[in-house]
Amino acid sequence: MAEKKMAEADGAPTTPAAKRGRSLFAPLAMIIIGVLFLLDNLNVIGPLNWWAALRFWPLALIFAGLNVLAVQFRRPLGTVLSLLVTAAALAVFGYLLLRGSPDQALWRLGLPMGAPTELRQETVALGAVEAPAVKATLNLSNYPTTIGPLRGDGLMTASIWTRGEVQLEQEREEDGRLTLEFGVRENPIAWLDPRTWANDAGRTWAIELSPDVPLELRVNAGNGATTAVLAGLTLTGLALDSGNGSLQATLPDGDYDVRADSGNGAITLTLPGAGRQALRVDSGNGSVRLLLPAGVAARVAYEMGNGRMNVDERFRQVSGGRDEGVYETVGYDAAAGGIEIQVESGNGSVTVAMP
Numbered sequence: 001m002a003e004k005k006m007a008e009a010d011g012a013p014t015t016p017a018a019k020r021g022r023s024l025f026a027p028l029a030m031i032i033i034g035v036l037f038l039l040d041n042l043n044v045i046g047p048l049n050w051w052a053a054l055r056f057w058p059l060a061l062i063f064a065g066l067n068v069l070a071v072q073f074r075r076p077l078g079t080v081l082s083l084l085v086t087a088a089a090l091a092v093f094g095y096l097l098l099r100g101s102p103d104q105a106l107w108r109l110g111l112p113m114g115a116p117t118e119l120r121q122e123t124v125a126l127g128a129v130e131a132p133a134v135k136a137t138l139n140l141s142n143y144p145t146t147i148g149p150l151r152g153d154g155l156m157t158a159s160i161w162t163r164g165e166v167q168l169e170q171e172r173e174e175d176g177r178l179t180l181e182f183g184v185r186e187n188p189i190a191w192l193d194p195r196t197w198a199n200d201a202g203r204t205w206a207i208e209l210s211p212d213v214p215l216e217l218r219v220n221a222g223n224g225a226t227t228a229v230l231a232g233l234t235l236t237g238l239a240l241d242s243g244n245g246s247l248q249a250t251l252p253d254g255d256y257d258v259r260a261d262s263g264n265g266a267i268t269l270t271l272p273g274a275g276r277q278a279l280r281v282d283s284g285n286g287s288v289r290l291l292l293p294a295g296v297a298a299r300v301a302y303e304m305g306n307g308r309m310n311v312d313e314r315f316r317q318v319s320g321g322r323d324e325g326v327y328e329t330v331g332y333d334a335a336a337g338g339i340e341i342q343v344e345s346g347n348g349s350v351t352v353a354m355p
Helices: 002-009 025-041 050-055 058-070 077-098 103-108 188-192 194-200
Strands: 120-126 134-139 145-149 156-162 165-172 178-185 205-209 215-220 226-229 235-241 247-250 254-261 267-270 275-282 288-291 298-303 309-311 315-320 324-329 338-344 350-353
Touching: 025 058, 025 077, 050 077, 058 077, 120 165, 156 165, 156 178, 254 267, 275 288, 298 309, 298 315, 298 350
Parallel strands: 134 178, 134 215, 145 205, 145 226, 215 235, 226 247, 235 254, 247 267, 254 275, 267 288, 275 338, 288 350, 298 338, 309 350
Antiparallel strands: 120 156, 156 205, 165 178, 298 324, 315 324
16 A cells, blocks of 8 residues: 555556467467377378478468467457467368368469479480580589499489479580580479478489590589599589588599588598699588598698688698698699698688598
8 A cells, every 4th residue: 555655646656567368379289280190190080281281381470470469459359369360270271281272272373282293213314425525513402412434425324313303404615615504493392391201211313424525513512412433534623512411522633623612511522642733622611621642742721710720740831820821741842733722711620631
């Protein structure tokens, strides 16, 4: 009573705080989804139509927004409105999971529906070409991939698994060089469908390239592990991007430039034992490991961010410190040949060591 009188004396009468409605959206949704999972696992109901539910996932955002608005009303109206929004959301997604949606209705809405495209194996073969050189770009998918020299005639063969459309573009340059780009166009929503996950296990890509044609090669890796045995190829240039997956490559002898970007994936390169190469490394967030054969001279100029530069006992530091500087193998002579390595690191570490 004394506090009330003091508040009134101060000219600020107290009023009870408005109680907003309670949200029933999350708990009821979790309960219903759990029940559906349980019934599906017990084979009480048929397989859940995840493809239909994923197709309409933006509706979940709409219902969630409506629920946020509903609980702004005071009780009991806010709670009742939240219950109605939750019931509508569960009815819609329950119908999609249990029954799906009629194809004709979806076509009228401009939203074609159906099961995800079946996973299939595709084979691509390109015959031998008359060209002074080939510039090839390989856009890999999320499957593990091996790349190596072609055993037989032709320019390229590929055995891949996909649900999408094979993309193969060829163009002849004015100087006679052939530009080639290979990959697939996938439907990204297929990767969100649980029915596709088990079917993808154990599938691999295999790509072979001609060792007889001078080749400027670019490999854009996906999320799968990539193993590139390039020792038999005739390279005039090489660019490697690990994407989010790991990438291991064995490089051939010869005179050419190499660019390696680790992205978020790790890269391991077995460097050539002969020739003259210039290697530029951007470690990004992934680690880079360079395997330098015994007896090969090398110079490493580095600029590190949060990553760390590591070299073995064959190197001595000729300038700089931890974040920036130069290492050289003992007796390195630029005029005599060897490997020039330039490193720029973000958060990834770079290591130069024996194979």
